[in-house]
Amino acid sequence: MDHSVHHKIVSFIWSIADDCLRDVYVRGKYRDVILPMFVLRRLDCLLEETKEQVKEEVAFQMEEFGMPDQDPDALKEASGYVFYNTADICLKDLAGNPSQLVNNFKHYLDSFSDNVKEIIQKFDLYNQINKLATADKLHDVIEKFVSPDINLSSKPGKDPEGRTLPALTNLGMGYVFEELIRKFNEENNEEAGEHFTPREVIKLMTNFLFLEVKEQLPPVITIYDPACGSGGMLTESQNFITDPEGQITSKSAVHLYGKESSGETYAICKSDMMIKGNNPENIRFGSTIASNEFEGTRFDFMLSNPPYGKSWSTEQKFVVEGKEILQSRFEVNLPDFKGVHSFQKAYPSSSDGQLLFLMEMVDKMKSAKDNGMGSRIASVHNGSSLFTGQAGSGESNIRRYIVENDFLEAIIQLPNNLFYNTGITTYIWILNNNKSTHRKGKVQLLNAQDMYRKLRKNLGEKNCELTDDHVEELTKLYHQMADSEQSEIAKVFDNSDFGYHKVTVERPLRKSAQFTEERVSKLRFVAALQEQMEWIYQQYGEAVYEKETLKDHRKAIIQHFEDQGDNLTKKNRDKLLAQKTWDDQKNLMDHAQQIMANVGQKQTNDFNQFKGDFSKALKTLGLKLSPSDKNQILNAVSWRDENAKPVVKKVHSLSQVTDALSGSLEHLEDDNESLQDYGFWHLEGSKFTEYEADSELRDTENIPLNEDIHQYFIDEVRPHVDDAWIAIDKTLIGCEISFNKYFYQHKPLRSLEEVTKDILNLESETEGLLKKLVSFGEAK
Structure with missing residues (x-):
């Protein structure tokens, strides 16, 4: 295949951009004209030899239907291609009639089949025509493309000197087209x-x-x-x-x-x-x-x-709605660590x-x-x-x-640096x-x-290439x-x-507790809005419980927080200024004070016992609190304490334990010792205690699939935290591929002697430079 012919065509077309577009377009925008015109000229050449057949079909359809392209399939058959043009003129005719150039060119474009018109539209060619016409460059561009010095036809031709110009095959056209795209991409x-x-x-x-x-x-x-x-x-x-x-x-x-x-x-x-x-x-x-x-x-x-590295957030609504996956190609059927299959999401983050x-x-x-x-x-x-x-x-x-x-x-x-716009x-x-x-x-x-060869000149970020030898190897x-x-x-x-396996390692929550006046008084405020509510209470005191206070001062309160840069959400702002919020919190504080009077103010490191006393006080006082109100009081008067006793969540029988774990570990029934590794401590007889997990102490371990989870835990985790356990029901399976891990080559550090020698050499060089500078100054 003679690529020299292709290179000549590429050079000629490239010269059109430099000759005709230099003062109209910046260099990076030459492609906006050259590529669509190149495409048009090739299509024009291909349609030349069947132009008469298409004209005959157009005449027939005009007579039969009163329309020039009522039967597109017949016109395609007449043209011999999957596209056609019903105009009486071609690009050469346009170059010969400059007075009506713009109108004739647009008529010519409008006469193409729909598939070509779509291409013209995507190229935004009509706007380019207007721009070229305004700059008096449109005729020059067309004249260059229809020049007899190049042949974009599938038939051999002759140049003005009578020399044969070889035909440009579809394969050859492809090489020319790709080369032009490459050159324009490198420019841009x-x-x-x-x-x-x-x-x-x-x-x-x-x-x-x-x-x-x-x-x-x-x-x-x-x-x-x-x-x-x-x-x-x-x-x-x-x-x-x-x-x-x-x-x-x-x-x-x-x-x-x-x-x-x-x-x-x-x-x-x-x-x-x-x-x-x-x-x-x-x-x-x-x-x-x-x-x-x-x-x-x-x-x-x-x-x-x-x-x-490109966001797809604007398309996300077409893939997922809430938790529902809208397209099956983006969900996969995978087994969990117990072997139970389920459909799971197969789409990355929106970034x-x-x-x-x-x-x-x-x-x-x-x-x-x-x-x-x-x-x-x-x-x-x-x-x-x-x-x-x-x-x-x-x-x-x-x-x-x-x-x-x-x-x-x-x-x-x-x-790295193999692609044109990125070095990653x-x-x-x-x-x-x-x-x-x-x-x-x-x-x-x-x-x-x-494996690369350096380029003599960078092409954007690209500074190297793979040689044929690299590809072959x-x-x-x-x-x-x-x-x-x-x-x-x-x-x-x-x-x-x-x-x-991504294994979640839990540790027990340990809490101490004590009722005090200070802790109970904090219940006057919602924890998430404590700072804002405290400021309002300091400003207006008990008046906040009067019906009109918050309404009367609403604008001033909002303005204060805006001035402070505290941009509350509408939901939080409405909650902060709602009378019900303040009344509910005051009632909760009053209830806590009653419970404190019953339970006392002694500190304890056994939160389990404290909760028992708390429940008894509620019963004695006849107070009925919602679960969230109970938790709010208990959280206000308790704190994490590593020296406290673990907080008990539930006590199980052995049969309940093994049922709950669904046989995921076959040795559990006859190995009570291992139950501790999965969150259950042996108390007495056949009863096991499950502790509350402390979210702040929660950790995860990534354990290779070919390693035993339990043995890994015993060897790598338990020696460091003896109260830890595996949350087996939270175990997930993951997959990742790390080239750095598999191809890492350790390079030993240099010896102290080598480093010392380099430092001394640098000092010696520096001393010599200083002497030269001093002597140069003295000479002056």
């Missing part, structure tokens, strides 16, 4: 990462996706990208499969599918599909997260570089939606029964997809679902739902962070499933190595 690199993945990264992804199954490719191949951008990954995949000089050279029919939410980028992608003869209707516009555009469709291969695109692709996987090989996925992510989110979170559930279903085949860590570390995930036997239950990690390591404990590049793990 602050946006490049949103829709442009470096070519060598796509090459690595296609190697991993297709070479492993090149002998199993079905006769019809479908490829999908849910964040397709300008379509680079899709077309590169198609080229990789069909290129006669490539490693596969398959004769399979390839159908490309994609979705994109950026209007201009969508227009570029859809144009690309038209130009290369693919079906543009398979490219959809809109948010992949908000709507399941290809619901029910399954694909053979999927690859994507979704946006990462970063990249894993949603991965779940979209997982949802679209074919089974091996459908095509003989299942589906394969390659997706680029940043590091947060590997480890963010605690056990039970959406992020962890997604990783866990993928790993436990044995979909994850490999993850490749790429060098990125990773390629490879998924396969029909792993070969030697890969089943395994995940390969490849660390390519140090990584592909070889992947296909061989290379693994070495000592390797700094390739390691293989069992699926279970990435899972862990």
